[in-house]
Amino acid sequence: MGPAGIVSARAKTAAKTAEDRTKAGREPAVAAPDARRNVPSVDTLLRSPPGKKAIAKFGRALVKQALHATLDNFRDEASRGDPVPEDGVILARALGAVARAYYGLSEVINASGVVLHTGLGRAPLPRQAAEAAGRAAVGYSDLEVERETGGRGRRTTRAEAMLQALTGAESVLVVNNNAGALLLALTALASGKDVLVSRGELIEIGGEFRLPEIMAVSSARLVEVGTTNRTRAADYQRALGRKTGLILKVHPSNYRVIGFTNAPSLAELSELARNAGVPLLYDVGSGLLDRYPEVPSDEPAVTEALAGGADLVAFSGDKLLGGPQAGVLVGRGDLVERLRSHPLARALRVDKMTVAALEAVLRLYATNRREEIPLWSLLSVPQNRLLARARALASMFRGAVARPSEAVAGGGSLPGYGIPSAQVVLPTRAPNPVAARLRMGRPPVFCRIEDGALVFDLRTVPAADDDRLARAVRYALQQG
Secondary structure: OOHHHHHHHHHHHHHHHHHHHHHOOOOOOOOOOOHHHHOOOHHHHHHOHHHHHHHHHHOHHHHHHHHHHHHHHHHHHHHOOOOOOOHHHHHHHHHHHHHHHHHOOOOOEEOOOEOOOHHHOOOOOOHHHHHHHHHHHHOOOOOOEOOOOOOEOOOOHHHHHHHHHHHOOOEEEEEOOHHHHHHHHHHHHHOOOEEEEEHHHOOEEEOOEEHHHHHHHHOOEEEEEOOOOEOOHHHHHHHOOOOEEEEEEEOOOOOOOOOOOEOOOHHHHHHHHHHHOOOEEEEEEOOOOOOOOOOOOOOOOHHHHHHOOOOEEEEEOOOOOOOOOOEEEEEOHHHHHHHHOOHHHHHOOOOHHHHHHHHHHHHHHHOOOHHHOHHHHHHHOOHHHHHHHHHHHHOOOOOOEEEEEEEEOOOOOOOOOEEEEEEEEEEOOOHHHHHHHHHOOOOOEEOEEEOOEEEEEHHHOOHHHHHHHHHHHHHHHHHO
């Protein structure tokens, strides 16, 4: 059969099939149009008057990027049968994402009751520190130059001198955060060697970063001693050997082990380390410089750790120190100099704004003006004063009540320690949408949801923000 015959046979077969379907009462199905075709193109929206206006305000690159992501979401929704909104709605959704990226960080009201809220930036800086960072940012500074000689200097010299005076340490090194400080110490002092750590101190420091992983990156070998709840000095003694490079003690600053527990004292570990000829590094975590009345006695202070026999003490700058993000190592001069000369120290160095802010915070400690650091002013407000403010706020909203509560330090500090506080409890039919409107408002407000009610804890709200908080809540409720 030739080509013409093949085509003729196919045509007859198709016609017979169509005839059979018609006789059976079944018409051939017509393919449904793809709903995704109703989603406009990026170019269409960019050429629209609102699109051109957005480009003039935010720039073409940001608007185009947001449109691609937004249109992909709407195509997915259309494929599931959801209707495609009008072009204006699509563009508004995309521009919301553009605005969040364009305007960057926003000042927020923290009504969560978590003082050192990691998601909200941990410790708020004192005004003096913010101004110092701003001055360093907008002009030139003597960051790494010695004015007396004109030669090369060290950027953290002034901050380290103040930390030496405040802690009594022989020497100090400042890096960009405490995880970096720990990584540097492990790498410089114990790479290829054993590091002894109690099983009860193998912490996760946040963001799913765990101590064993940091140790692996440093090329130090983890040697676990004792058990999760009970470790004795004898456990360390048995694990000590020729390959031991360091004994590491870690304060579990974001959890507590209670009940049938045991841990050797810092003095016992210090004696073991000294006899074995290896350094003792104590990671106290939260950065409590000295013993203060606002803090429970089981939170280790840097001065106490040094006096108790630690060769090196590591801590954070943006927790109970109340300063910018930084990692600090204080202790024996020979050990600190080994860390300072390690190549990793340069990769972990702090920038000029951090240096300026840290110096300003340390000046407040040095001149006995700790109460000017926002962290300490927030922690020291009496509960009865917070209750009075809570009652005043609650009186503005129908159904709201004021009651005593407990705030927490957060940020890997003071685990299990409740800070007496006061809160406003506002019942509402739709707490999640209202909380979302609060987060997206101006200023954004972060609160908690408990038992179907919005909860605003005033321990983390400065008194000067009460009126702004009330206006934000009123607006969010009206929008609903």
